[in-house]
Amino acid sequence: MNLSRFSLAGRVALVTGGSRGIGRAIALAFADAGADVAISGRKLPDLESVADEIGKKGVKSMAVASHIARGEESKALVAKVKGEWGKIDILVNNAGTSPYYGPLLEAEEWAWDATMNVNLKGPFLLSQVVAGIMKEQGGGSIINMASIMGMVPSEIGFYSVTKAGLIMLTKVLAKEWGQYKIRVNAIAPGVVKTRLSEALWKDPVKGEEAAKSKALGYIGVPEDIAGAALFLASDASSYVTGEVIVVDGGELVGPAPDYGA
Ligand SMILES: NC(=O)c1ccc[n+]([C@@H]2O[C@H](COP(=O)([O-])OP(=O)(O)OC[C@H]3O[C@@H](n4cnc5c(N)ncnc54)[C@H](OP(=O)(O)O)[C@@H]3O)[C@@H](O)[C@H]2O)c1
Known part of the structure; x- marks a missing residue:
């Protein structure tokens, strides 16, 4: 196989929630693979220090403060990246939250709204704007950061509901946008x-x-998550869309059976 299919040289990537955690690891991996990387989140100073790390890898970097649940801010974010770099090839909807831990019998409306808006509405609104650009360009790759908690019910109930919704959003958008050569995976x-x-x-x-x-x-x-993101972002996954890649260290399959000593 030609390993250049894993290369992101010349590509422009936008990673939400790129200031720490999984988003930061993905942004740095994309930079290692040759992409210019824009990262967003709410706190600019945190973003700027990661953008510095990205820049040291010899690619372009951009830090943009943007709240994922606010549609107008997402439009401004996309306009800035497209305005400065001319295109967007890869979008990673990674920013996520889980503000409420407790029984759903006692959960309040704000917790539903906050979780839904950041984890589900935000990724849709941003994908919609970016897909308009990708359609004009002739294609692109969108990656949604779901969770195995969207596949099995967890003790953070609203979070599970949003991640299940994000998995279905992934499949619905893959079905609708495949005709534009936009791949959508989770x-x-x-x-x-x-x-x-x-x-x-x-x-x-x-x-x-x-x-x-x-x-x-x-x-x-x-860093354990970054390899799957690189695969889905690159041409190595050119025939993959509407798919969910589980990266869980074998949590869903569970530990080895105990047959006794
Ligand atoms: N860690 C896990 O165990 C795990 C497991 C499965 C899935 N995930 C998913 O992986 C993704 C990344 O999570 P993580 O574990 O890396 O979390 P994290 O370390 O808390 O990072 C979250 C990132 O999202 C940004 N963010 C949070 N709220 C935002 C908002 N309203 N608008 C814009 N940006 C926002 C944060 O920056 P600011 O605070 O500056 O905005 C930060 O960059 C999430 O979607 C999460 O659900 C995580």
């Missing part, structure tokens, strides 16, 4: 050591349980 990570999940992995008891629940026996790090 990644479904298991637990990854980031700020979002620190209540789990920083707790010694819960953290050990979480590690033991996986076939590979440890909790993933952001």
Whole structure:
């Protein structure tokens, strides 16, 4: 196989939530593969320090403050990237949130709205604007950061509902936009050591349980997710669309059976 199919040289990528965690790891991997990378999030100083790291890899970088749930801010974000670099080849809808932990019987309306708006409405609105550009360009790749919690119900219920919705959004958009050579795929990570999940992995008891629940026996790090993103962003996956790649260290398959000593 010609390994240049994994190269992103000459491509322009936009990664939301690129200031830390999984988004940062993906942005840096894309830069290593040769792409110019724009990152967005709410806090500009955090974005700027990652943009510096990207720039040190010899590609162009851009940091743009933008709230994913606000449609007008997403339009401005896209206009800035397209205005400065002329195109967008890859979009990673990575920014996500889980503001409420507790029984749904007691959950309040704000928690539903906040989770839905950031995890589902925002990715749709941004994809819609970017797809308009990709259609004109003759194609592109959109990657949605879902979760295995969107495949099996979890104790963070609203989050699970949004990620299940994001998986269906992925398939619906892939079906509609394939005719424009826009591929739309999702990644479904298991637990990854980031700020979002620190209540789990920083707790010694819960953290050990979480590690033991996986076939590979440890909790993933952001770099564990970047390879799947590079595959889906690049021409190596040119015939893949509407797909969900699970990257969970074997959480869904579970640990080895215990046959006793
Ligand atoms: N960590 C896990 O265990 C895990 C597992 C499965 C899936 N995921 C998914 O992976 C994605 C990345 O999560 P992570 O674990 O890397 O989380 P993280 O470390 O908390 O990073 C979240 C990123 O999203 C940005 N963000 C949050 N709210 C935003 C908003 N309203 N508008 C724009 N940007 C926003 C944050 O920057 P600002 O705060 O500056 O806005 C930050 O860059 C999420 O979609 C998450 O659901 C994570």
